[in-house]
Amino acid sequence: MPRQCNICQTARAIIRRPKTGQRICKECFFYVFETEIHHTIVDNRLFKPGDRIGIGASGGKDSTVLAYVMKTLNERYNYGLELFLLSVDEGISGYRDDSLETVKRNQQQYDLPLKIVSYEQLYGWSMDSIVETVGRKNNCTFCGVFRRQALDRGALMLDLDHIVTGHNADDIAETILMNILRGDIPRLSRCTEIATMGDGYIGRSKPFKYAYEKEIVMYAYLKRLDYFSTECTYSPNAYRGYARQFLKDLEAVRPSAIIDIIYSGEAMKVAENVKLPTMTSCERCGYISSNSICKACVLLEGLERGVPKMGIAKASSKQIEQDAPEVARRGKAVEPVHFEKLREKALNIRKQRMLNAATSSCSKDTALCECTGDSCQ
Amino acid sequence: MADTTEKETPKLLINVEFSDGLETLIKDEVLKKREGRSCAQIKLEETYGGSPATIRHLAEYIRDNCIKSKPELFYDKDGVRPGILVLINNDDWELFEEDGIDKHDYKLENNADVVFISTLHGG
Numbered sequence: 001m002p003r004q005c006n007i008c009q010t011a012r013a014i015i016r017r018p019k020t021g022q023r024i025c026k027e028c029f030f031y032v033f034e035t036e037i038h039h040t041i042v043d044n045r046l047f048k049p050g051d052r053i054g055i056g057a058s059g060g061k062d063s064t065v066l067a068y069v070m071k072t073l074n075e076r077y078n079y080g081l082e083l084f085l086l087s088v089d090e091g092i093s094g095y096r097d098d099s100l101e102t103v104k105r106n107q108q109q110y111d112l113p114l115k116i117v118s119y120e121q122l123y124g125w126s127m128d129s130i131v132e133t134v135g136r137k138n139n140c141t142f143c144g145v146f147r148r149q150a151l152d153r154g155a156l157m158l159d160l161d162h163i164v165t166g167h168n169a170d171d172i173a174e175t176i177l178m179n180i181l182r183g184d185i186p187r188l189s190r191c192t193e194i195a196t197m198g199d200g201y202i203g204r205s206k207p208f209k210y211a212y213e214k215e216i217v218m219y220a221y222l223k224r225l226d227y228f229s230t231e232c233t234y235s236p237n238a239y240r241g242y243a244r245q246f247l248k249d250l251e252a253v254r255p256s257a258i259i260d261i262i263y264s265g266e267a268m269k270v271a272e273n274v275k276l277p278t279m280t281s282c283e284r285c286g287y288i289s290s291n292s293i294c295k296a297c298v299l300l301e302g303l304e305r306g307v308p309k310m311g312i313a314k315a316s317s318k319q320i321e322q323d324a325p326e327v328a329r330r331g332k333a334v335e336p337v338h339f340e341k342l343r344e345k346a347l348n349i350r351k352q353r354m355l356n357a358a359t360s361s362c363s364k365d366t367a368l369c370e371c372t373g374d375s376c377q
Numbered sequence: 378m379a380d381t382t383e384k385e386t387p388k389l390l391i392n393v394e395f396s397d398g399l400e401t402l403i404k405d406e407v408l409k410k411r412e413g414r415s416c417a418q419i420k421l422e423e424t425y426g427g428s429p430a431t432i433r434h435l436a437e438y439i440r441d442n443c444i445k446s447k448p449e450l451f452y453d454k455d456g457v458r459p460g461i462l463v464l465i466n467n468d469d470w471e472l473f474e475e476d477g478i479d480k481h482d483y484k485l486e487n488n489a490d491v492v493f494i495s496t497l498h499g500g
Contacts, residue, residue: 003472015469023472061397129424213496217397217462218469221494229397229495244497248460 007032014222018212018255026222037207038073044194046205048079051161056151057085057106057114059099061220062166064106064227066208070164071110079351079373085110088150089118090143091126095233102228109226115131119146123296124334125303131234134308141312142303149287149336152199156342159349167206170213170247173258176265177243180290186276186290192265199288200279201343212258227331254371286339300336388420389430392490393439399461399495402450407443417443421485429483430495432457432465435491450497457493464492 003023005011011025017032024032040046050151055070057063067085074081100116103283107114120126125147131139155163164355172191179188190196195205208216220227242298250257270276278288284297295311302310384486393416395403421438423432433456440452451458457481460487463470466489474480485491497499 013472014467014472016471214462217494217496221396221464221492231398231401241497245460248458248497252459 015215015218016138018214018251019259021255022249029215029222030219031088032125033211033215034072034076037069037211038077040194040207041073041079042376044205046105046164046195046207047079047081047162050082052082052084053078053161054084054086054155054160055112055149056163056164057087057103058166058226059087059102059224060166061108061227061229062168062171062208062216063222064215064225065134065216066164066166067106067110067112068225070221071112073277073320083112084160085112085159086151086154086158086163087114087116088147088154089116089120090147091118091120091128092233093128095230096127096159097180105226107214107256115154115158116194117150117157119150121291122146122150123300125335126235130303130308133303133306134232138308140375142299143234143297148295149199149294152202152222152287152339153337153342156339157230159353162203162205163198164207164215166208168208168216169211169212170176170244170251172206172209173261174240174243174247177247178260179241182244188265188268189270189276192262201346209262210259213229223323226355226376232248243355275298284338294311296336359376387423389423389485389487389489391419391421391434391435392486392488393417393419393459394490394492396494397487397496399451402445402447403439404445405441414470417449419443421459429484431481432463432485433467433479434468435485451493458497460494460497462492462494464490466490467492474483 003013004211005013005025005028007024011027013023014026015029016023017029018211053070055063057067066257067083070081070083073079074083085103085107087100089100103114103116106112119130127139127143134142151163151165175191179185179191194209195203195348198204200220219225220341247258279288279290279337280292282289282294282297283286283292285294287294287296289295294302298311299308302308307312384447395417395479397409400408403415404419408415409417419435419438421434423430425434436452438459440448449458451461453459455462465473465485466481470480470483472481
């Protein structure tokens with residue numbers, strides 16, 4: 001059944017676009033996919049020339065395609081961006097160590113500098129050691145909370161302006177559903193935004209917000225990109241799994257379901273009488289938080305004191321205190337670097353860079369390796 | 378499955394690849410690694426009950442013979458589980474879905490390449 005591409009009318013169609021139902025050929029698919037991302041970036045003014053952009057890179061398909069497309073578009077349209085791969089090593093053996101190998105290959109393939117920050121180095125706890133302590137039930141909470149901060153910490157170490165992540169349309173639709181199902185109104189109102197201010201210093205955005213997972217996977221497959229696809233060895237997020245399957249069932253019946261849910265999420269407005277938390281800074285680490293102590297610091301304290309239920313359990317704080325063992329701080333007790341300090345350092349790096357740019361004619365960022373130290377590669 | 382009762386009919390050889398986590402569902406003895414890809418060669422009958430072999434027959438064969446456990450993660454009551462992309466000879470199988478025609482009814486020829494890609498796993 002050969003059929004022609006709906007766009008160029010000459011080549012043979014190889015994919016049906018979920019968004020439009022168009023049947024298009026390989027070259028037209030690459031072109032429209034990339035061009036849509038370009039429009040998303042330009043229409044939403046995600047970046048400005050000279051911005052230093054960290055691509056949150058896990059080695060998985062979404063972030064690998066993101067790195068490839070960001071590099072392609074930056075060159076094609078002269079965005080004038082400086083791109084970096086920014087990876088988080090959660091310390092999950094048999095999973096993240098393998099996927100980080102993929103990121104290291106991507107670094108070579110795309111010729112982009114790579115920075116890896118690890119939980120071990122930032123918090124003194126790898127996910128393997130956390131799971132050893134808390135078991136497999138709530139470990140995803142630790143991982144999620146720590147990852148968000150870890151990316152911001154890594155970004156400050158490189159003095160980045162902005163982090164892009166590979167969240168796609170399916171992910172966002174899924175998150176909207178989950179937040180509705182959980183009654184999480186603050187997250188519901190935030191999760192549809194294409195760009196947020198992150199920790200208040202480093203912006204975050206999702207250039208794939210309107211890109212279907214099907215197209216990202218097809219793009220990676222047809223371009224033969226090198227990516228990693230193994231499920232995390234620790235318990236997968238069951239709730240998200242249900243939302244995902246539900247969404248895929250809907251998509252099978254009506255492919256526009258995904259974009260429609262995003263549209264609904266964007267259009268919803270939180271009622272005026274709904275109380276939203278006000279944001280403040282964590283007293284301990286300076287990270288943005290809705291409480292006086294941020295979630296990461298609470299979780300860390302629980303780990304250190306041998307009461308890992310802190311911050312996750314429904315148990316009363318009294319019960320948690322009672323359960324606390326006599327010997328406090330049995331963990332490795334790495335005090336996470338205060339965000340003010342990180343910001344100060346970032347500022348110094350910036351000054352140094354400007355100085356270097358003024359005195360040297362070399363356009364290559366020579367300050368990078370000196371300033372980031374240890375694991376900058 | 379009909380394949381044990383129709384031993385006399387010629388076989389179709391189908392080259393199958395499992396990707397993006399689907400390979401973890403497949404029995405090790407079925408899979409062959411080729412250039413980092415998880416592949417399998419599957420023999421189908423040319424016809425089933427008088428009609429030519431289709432992608433549905435292939436999927437059912439995989440469900441019944443190649444999956445380690447939880448076949449429903451590959452094939453649910455209606456067919457290949459939503460969220461699994463299928464490429465037939467490098468074409469998105471959704472191209473073959475027309476008014477009233479199920480993409481599962483696509484007729485397979487000898488030596489066809491079929492790729493199953495999961496989008497149900499994390500990115």
